[in-house]
Amino acid sequence: MNIKNIAIVGGTHGNEYTGIYLIKRMQRTQFQAKWNGLEIALMIGNPRAYEQCSRFVDTDLNRAFKNEDLLNIELPGYEANRAKVINQAIGPKGSSRTELIIDMHTTTANMGVTIILVNDHPYNFQLAAYIKHKLPNCFIYYTSAKSYTGEADHPFLNSIAPYGFLLEVGPIANGIVRHDILEQTSMAIGAALEFVSKTNTGECPMPTNSLEVYEHVRTVAFPIDAADNINGFIHRELQDSDYQPLQKGDPIFETIEGDTICFADEGVFYPVFINEAAYYYKKIAFSLTQKRVMKIKNTL
Template sequence: MRKFDRILIVGGTHGNELTGAYLIRSGAFEHLTQFSFEVLTLLANPRAVAANLRYLGRDLNRSFERQRLDNDRFNNYEDQQAREIYQRFGPHSATPVDVIIDLHTTTANMGNTIILDEESSTGLQLAANLSIAEPSVKIYSTSTSGRQDALRTIAPLGICIEVGPVVPGILDAAAFAQTQALVLQVLADLDRANQGGLADLPESVTLYRYFSTIDYPRNQAGQPIAMIHPQLQLQNYQPLYPGDPIFIDFAGHVTAYMGPETVYPIFINEAAYYEKGIAFVLTQKQQVDCYDQ
């Protein structure tokens, strides 16, 4: 496992997700001198935090595609922020960071999730270790999603901590404490990795791997014409079987899931995903070996 010299903890990538923003603002991760690496912090989208909006011009966490960063014609506030963050912390910086831990919340009833963009052995071992220390933690792998535009992708290892359900624009003390504890656990694990490795890992770990997304039924104006079915609403990470109800329209008509196989929905009814055309994300639940990646 490679050595970690600099870890960047990021909050406020989405300006209305106050848990991460206030963890950074409050200095919760400053003066951490007990580790074998430097800990840096960043409030990623301060103007969006001030406005209590997810973003001003465009979603900052969809603004880190390399072609986009290289093209000055993209000139939203978030494009400028992305470029500045890339220059300060990215691979061509004088002091690039080795790991980015980006702090997010979701309105979905997902509990505690670690999102990995790549199924590297380092990432899997860290996630496996974390899910041993914190059994509530689920591991979601987006390696099959094709997305390469998240802030955390500018570091060799990107880890997203996603806690929910949390209402946008509020301070939630339980989510604050939970996120803080998860970050400190990840830092301790990264430190142990630096000191010689993570011991006592399981042979394999349960991953929820990105499969596809399902949008709301909509009318020609793009407005949703149905809602998440109450039986699905809170059931993130639970099996969805063919024939299970997924939507109910305003007159009470039910739509069933018609896929060929059992899937595991997450981000069910995430408020920020209405505009992205996502009612929920389908994952497949799989066991993955921790060592053979």
């Protein structure tokens, strides 16, 4: 494997400032020079949403990269157009010059450093395993197009290129930066580029042959009232418990009136994105994953 063309993107969501600050820092501090042999493009995903301190202007940019939408020039919104510009700059999806993309995000959920993979290429799991070797507390979350949308084509920016990941770090409020979240994000990126550099030069850093992966299952909605408004909040026992097991009978919500609502499904799930601000408008309270241990093949 020899990966040369890399894109690092920040501010795909305009109110997630961490990635934007890090792009600025990389631009101003000879970041490229540190990674001899790699061509690293640096990009602000959604500059207009950043100006407005909003997640997006018209629609979520990180759901705008399905082939069908990239080909449809009649879609009028800001993000539908911005996606085409990004696809032109670092794509095109399916035959992109860019081989590996790191798309930096943050979350209000207590998800620590989470590496989100959007396809099951062995190189990506090897890369994730290396990052976890360097940052043992990080989590690997796999969300295929099929599990995420039920369709074959993935809507994320990351789907432009075959390799790379979406980096999700939290908890942090939208519209601010914090030293610790900046640092964790930087460390994950450093580990990723170190892995790419090593594999490029024939080194074969395989720290493990198995990897704990949380695989997306489905989202869970907030309770609603008769007027279709959210009618509750995350129960104290679930709040901040991302990646902790959840099973039938565990309390998940407290309603505005004070009633407790419990989880009703059979099986053991691992919730993520618990109380993510960005999903309130869709009335999503959290997502469910299942944990599995994957064998990592050495294909380097």
